[in-house]
Amino acid sequence: MSNLTYLEAIREAIQEVMQKDENIFLIGEDIGLYGGSFGLTSGLFAEFGAERVRDTPISESVIIGTAVGSAITGMRPILEIMFSDFTGCGMDQIMNQAAKIRYMFGGKAKVPMVLRTATGGGAGFGPHHSQSLEAIFAHIPGLKVVMPSCPYDAKGLFISAVYDNNPVIFLEHKVLYKSKKYAQEVPKGIYTIPLGKGEIKRPGKDISIVATSYMVQKSLEAAEILQKDKQIDCEIIDLRTIKPLDIDIVLESVKKTGKLICVEEACSFGGFMGEVVAQVMEKGFDYLDAPAIRIASSNNPVPYSHILEEEMIPSVDKIKDRILSVLSKN
Amino acid sequence: MKENLLIKGKTTDLKEYKIADRFKDLEKSKKIEILKKMYQIRYFENEVEHFILKGEIYGTCHLYIGEEANAVGAISAIKHNDWIVSHHRGHGHCIAKDSDLNFMMSELIGKGNGYCKGKGGSMHIADMDKYNLGANGIVGGGMGIAVGAALTNKLKKNDGVVICFIGDASTNNGIFHESVNIASIWNLPLIYFCENNQYGMSTPIISSTNIEKISDRKASYGIVGLTIDGNNVVEVYNVVSHFAELCRKGKGPILIESLTYRWKGHSKHDSQIYRTKDEVERWKEYDPILRYKNHLIEENTVTAGEVLEIEKKVIEEIKNAADFAEKSAYPELKELETDVYAD
Ligand SMILES: Cc1ncc(C[n+]2csc(CCOP(=O)(O)OP(=O)(O)O)c2C)c(N)n1
Ligand SMILES: [Mg+2]
Numbered sequence: 118m119s120n121l122t123y124l125e126a127i128r129e130a131i132q133e134v135m136q137k138d139e140n141i142f143l144i145g146e147d148i149g150l151y152g153g154s155f156g157l158t159s160g161l162f163a164e165f166g167a168e169r170v171r172d173t174p175i176s177e178s179v180i181i182g183t184a185v186g187s188a189i190t191g192m193r194p195i196l197e198i199m200f201s202d203f204t205g206c207g208m209d210q211i212m213n214q215a216a217k218i219r220y221m222f223g224g225k226a227k228v229p230m231v232l233r234t235a236t237g238g239g240a241g242f243g244p245h246h247s248q249s250l251e252a253i254f255a256h257i258p259g260l261k262v263v264m265p266s267c268p269y270d271a272k273g274l275f276i277s278a279v280y281d282n283n284p285v286i287f288l289e290h291k292v293l294y295k296s297k298k299y300a301q302e303v304p305k306g307i308y309t310i311p312l313g314k315g316e317i318k319r320p321g322k323d324i325s326i327v328a329t330s331y332m333v334q335k336s337l338e339a340a341e342i343l344q345k346d347k348q349i350d351c352e353i354i355d356l357r358t359i360k361p362l363d364i365d366i367v368l369e370s371v372k373k374t375g376k377l378i379c380v381e382e383a384c385s386f387g388g389f390m391g392e393v394v395a396q397v398m399e400k401g402f403d404y405l406d407a408p409a410i411r412i413a414s415s416n417n418p419v420p421y422s423h424i425l426e427e428e429m430i431p432s433v434d435k436i437k438d439r440i441l442s443v444l445s446k447n
Numbered sequence: 448m449k450e451n452l453l454i455k456g457k458t459t460d461l462k463e464y465k466i467a468d469r470f471k472d473l474e475k476s477k478k479i480e481i482l483k484k485m486y487q488i489r490y491f492e493n494e495v496e497h498f499i500l501k502g503e504i505y506g507t508c509h510l511y512i513g514e515e516a517n518a519v520g521a522i523s524a525i526k527h528n529d530w531i532v533s534h535h536r537g538h539g540h541c542i543a544k545d546s547d548l549n550f551m552m553s554e555l556i557g558k559g560n561g562y563c564k565g566k567g568g569s570m571h572i573a574d575m576d577k578y579n580l581g582a583n584g585i586v587g588g589g590m591g592i593a594v595g596a597a598l599t600n601k602l603k604k605n606d607g608v609v610i611c612f613i614g615d616a617s618t619n620n621g622i623f624h625e626s627v628n629i630a631s632i633w634n635l636p637l638i639y640f641c642e643n644n645q646y647g648m649s650t651p652i653i654s655s656t657n658i659e660k661i662s663d664r665k666a667s668y669g670i671v672g673l674t675i676d677g678n679n680v681v682e683v684y685n686v687v688s689h690f691a692e693l694c695r696k697g698k699g700p701i702l703i704e705s706l707t708y709r710w711k712g713h714s715k716h717d718s719q720i721y722r723t724k725d726e727v728e729r730w731k732e733y734d735p736i737l738r739y740k741n742h743l744i745e746e747n748t749v750t751a752g753e754v755l756e757i758e759k760k761v762i763e764e765i766k767n768a769a770d771f772a773e774k775s776a777y778p779e780l781k782e783l784e785t786d787v788y789a790d
Contacts, residue, residue, distance in 0.1 A: 151649035151721060174619035174655035175586050175647055203585065206620065241505020241557075243568040245584025417787045421568030422557030423505050424777040 121303040124157050124294040126268035127233070130275040131158070131195060133307055135165055138193065141279060142169040144180055145197030154199045155235060155294050177207035181232065185215045185284070188230040193279060198234040200246045201288060215284040216259030227282040231275070236264075236288040237331060237382055238419040238430055247419035247426075249383035251329070254286045255360040255392070261285045261312055262360040266293070266333035268301040270357055273310030281312060290331040299334060313361035317370070321352035324440060325370040327393055328380040329356050332431060336380050339437040349444060359389055367393060368401045376443060377409040382430055385413035407446065412439050460662070460673035461682070466689045470681045478748050479757065481523050481680060485515040485736050486761040488539045491548060492711075494769050495538065495555060495569075499715055503556045506715075508569035511539035513678075513710035516735035517642050518543040520683025521610055521705075525691050530578045530596045532589040532611045535570050536642075536709070537582030540612055544579045546572070548764060552772035559778035566778075566786065586647075587620035589613070590639075594626050597635035597699070606695040608636040610687070615704075616647020618661055627700065631668040636694040638687065639702045642677060644709045649721040662704035670700055677705030678735040681742060708733070 121129065135141050143158060143165075149172040152159025162170040173180050177198060184194035198204050204211060211232070218226050238247035255262045261283050265271035271289070278285040293299055318333060319340055328336045333355040340351035352370050356363060371377050377397060379390035394409045412431045420426055470478075492510045499508065511518070518539035522531060533540040541551055546562070554561025555569050562572045573581025580596060583589045593611035600607035617623060618641060630637045641661055645652055658664070665672025671690070676682050683705060690701040708730035712719050743749045749757075 146647075147649045151718075154648070172650060172655075174650070175616050176619050176621065178621050206585065206587070206622075241568070243506055243570055243584060244566070245570060245588075246506065415784050417784050418566075420566040420778075420783065421506065421554075421563070421571070422559075422565030422778055424557065425565060425780070425783050428780050428783050 118302045118304055120300050121268050122295055122297065122300045123265070123268045123271050123289070124155060126272040126301075126303045127275055127289065128157055128159070128161070129303065130272040132161060132164065134276060134279045135161070135169065137307070140191065141193045141195060142171060143195050143197065144171045144173060144183060146173055146175055146180070146199055148172060148197050153197060155291065157294070158197070177203050178210055181207040181210035182214065184230040184232070185210055185218065185228060188228045188284075189218060189226045193229050195231045195233060195279065198232060200242070201234040201236040201250050202245050202248050204232070204234060204250065211260070211284070212257045216257045219283070220259060228284045229282045231278045231285045231287050233287045233289060235291040235294070237290045237292060238426055239292045239331070241421065241423055241426065243421035244418040249381070249414070251288055251359055252383055252387055252389040255389055259284065260360065261358065262288065263312060263358050264288045264330040265357060266330050266355050267299055268303050270310055270316075270355070272303055273308050274312065274357060276307055277309045277312050280309070285312070288330065292331055293334070310357065312358045313363055314358070315354055315356045315363035315366040317352060317366065318355045319351065319353040321350040321374070323350045323374060324376040324378065324444060325352050325354060325367065325374045326378050326380060326440070327354045327356060327367055327390070329359060329389075330382065332380040332382055335431065335433050336436055338433045339440065342433070342437055343440060347441070349440070351440065362392070362396070364393070364396045364400065367397060368404070371397060371401050372404045375404060375406040377405065378412060378440060378443060379409065380412045380431055380436055382414055384416045385411055386416045388413050407443055410439065410443060412436055461675065461686070464673065464689065466685050468685055469688045470684050475748055477523070478743060481519055481684070482739060482743060482754070483757050483761060484519045484523075484543050485680065485739065486758055487548065487764065488515045488518065488542045489736060490761050490765040491542060491551070491768070492538060494552070494765050496711070498556055498769075504569070504715065505557060506568060508555065509536040509714050510709070510711040511536055513730065513735070514642055514644060514707045515539055516680035516683055516739065517640070517677045517705050517707055518612070520680040521640050521687045524684050524687035525608060525610060528578050529607050529691070530580055530609045532580045532593040532596065532609065533582045534589055534612055534614055534617065535582060535584060535586065536614065537572060538569070540582070541572050541574065541579060544574065544577045546574050546577055546579065548768040549771040552768040553775045556772050557777065558772055558775040559782065560775050564778055564782055564786070566782070586614065587617045587622040590617070590622045590626035593637055594630055594635060597630065597637040598633065600636050601633070608638065608691045608694040608699070610638045610640050612640050612642060614647060615641060615643040615645070615652040615661055616650065616655060618664065619655055627664075627668050627670070627702065630700040631670050634697050635699050636697070637700040638690055638694060639700060640687070641702065641704045642707055643704050644707050646709070646713070646721070648713045651721070660704060662702055665702050670702060672702035672704070674704040674706065677707035678733040678738065680735060680739045
């Protein structure tokens with residue numbers, strides 16, 4: 118056990134799987150000696166060398182393509198796209214190649230690769246470095262999409278992603294990366310958290326809050342304040358993986374509380390939580406005693422100025438206020 | 448590590464192209480303007496660095512110090528209504544294209560009166576009124592846009608030329624090939640001005656590219672391409688003037704590789720473990736501003752005293768821009784969701 122940040126937990130996961138399995142290699146921009154734009158791969162180049170920690174030119178399309186091609190021929194690549202926004206430059210290789218190969222080949226190929234990338238706003242990086250694109254990935258059949266909220270989960274989910282035989286988009290929140298506030302005790306050695314299983318991060322009886330990634334942390338904070346100030350008991354569900362989606366954990370919770378709020382950082386329009394709400398309507402309408410609602414970002418690019426960025430992205434206060442307004446209407 | 452070309456003294460392919468010394472005949476005021484712009488960039492970026500240290504630049508930003516001759520030389524050689532397309536290291540291009548220093552500085556610290564109302568920040572400053580199509584957060588993102596702007600010129604039959612500034616490392620992104628290829632078959636009035644500052648983030652261009660000169664890529668497209676000394680503003684001016692004229696006559700596109708060096712780290716956070724202090728110092732001997740200043744003094748265009756006056760004025764201007772930005776208000780919250788769609 119050691120107290121690790123989110124970034125350190127992912128690095129440890131990479132290091133441990135690479136020590137075990139010669140077929141695993143890293144590929145990406147400035148990930149070698151430099152250790153990656155956020156320093157996540159720092160030290161791995163020294164340990165595993167240039168063959169297995171492969172620096173590339175600025176060529177997103179072929180970085181992803183190389184991962185796809187090597188994955189279907191016997192390797193287990195882990196690739197880094199510095200910011201999730203840059204996946205745009207390699208989107209064909211993701212959505213038309215990685216995602217569809219197994220199906221198109223009639224089930225005769227496997228694509229065991231992990232695409233790691235930094236997601237989300239809140240760090241002042243402006244419109245091209247701050248988007249939350251998970252809904253786009255989750256929409257494409259063939260991809261799995263993981264969004265860890267804390268170091269312990271990040272490591273366990275990452276190891277599962279590496280050993281999964283499908284292309285996994287692993288979305289790492291850049292605000293969580295180095296945050297000491299969210300550092301956690303993380304066990305040494307290999308352990309896995311299954312993809313497609315959510316977790317109740319805080320049990321409660323009054324209302325169900327479903328969240329992903331950084332929004333889980335913000336929701337937990339809002340829940341603590343509400344408990345202290347208003348004796349409101351929120352149940353916080355961390356989906357951890359959005360595809361596959363653990364809708365059962367949501368339904369079980371809503372059955373108990375009768376109320377559902379979904380919190381996501383992406384723009385609300387076409388956001389992933391629309392899917393969660395739709396499935397709850399289809400499978401758990403009778404459990405609800407209030408309309409399910411979503412808390413999400415406004416529908417605009419992520420602005421640079423921190424004043425506007427803070428206004429856009431759901432904050433602890435905003436989450437708390439919406440919970441109160443849902444409860445007060447009932 | 449292979450030595451870079453400029454330090455080895457084998458920079459220029461100029462002789463092949465019979466490029467006239469048009470700089471020589473420029474009016475004194477224009478020559479001084481070029482010097483002033485280079486100083487503006489240098490001192491503007493110094494001030495930005497202060498803001499970084501004070502924690503007022505959010506996210507990240509990329510400084511242009513050491514590369515001033517590229518933007519100023521190239522942009523001085525085109526008309527005010529010729530479009531430019533910039534990239535993430537774009538402050539210098541804006542200044543060379545006559546952007547307002549106050550509104551630039553405001554944008555960088557996220558103020559509401561900044562060029563993009565605080566919505567874009569360092570990597571997105573654009574100024575349509577000055578024919579500046581903006582910086583870009585996506586490496587290579589401008590190379591598509593530049594083709595479009597050059598095509599507009601062609602379709603509207605004006606004689607405009609477009610300069611697309613790109614970094615050395617961006618030439619390894621796929622869009623470079625698509626962009627230069629299509630520009631070549633359409634003979635677009637487009638100059639790809641590749642600022643080869645030797646690195647893309649931490650990666651030396653010589654380790655991410657298997658040819659010695661980026662300009663050699665001209666062969667793939669059947670276009671003119673050459674490598675020049677990007678720390679010599681006179682040379683940059685002469686070369687771009689020459690090829691801009693050819694572009695206007697339907698003989699574009701052109702690929703110019705301009706050898707230069709960034710003195711500062713890649714962005715806000717950069718340990719710079721990938722290069723030595725000695726290398727940085729050797730490049731500083733090619734300080735583009737010092738070289739130009741000496742050139743002007745030697746050819747008796749200005750005296751050392753006049754240069755000092757210019758420098759002092761610029762320092763004052765930059766100080767004012769910083770004050771202006773600091774005193775300006777943050778954007779109003781109602782601006783958050785405006786400007787997403789046009790009416
Ligand atoms: C598509 C894309 N990939 C990666 C990045 C991250 N990045 C920003 S600048 C940069 C290096 C660019 O090098 P170069 O084109 O030589 O320009 P320079 O920074 O040297 O001026 C990288 C990798 C990005 N912004 N966009
Ligand atoms: Mg470069």
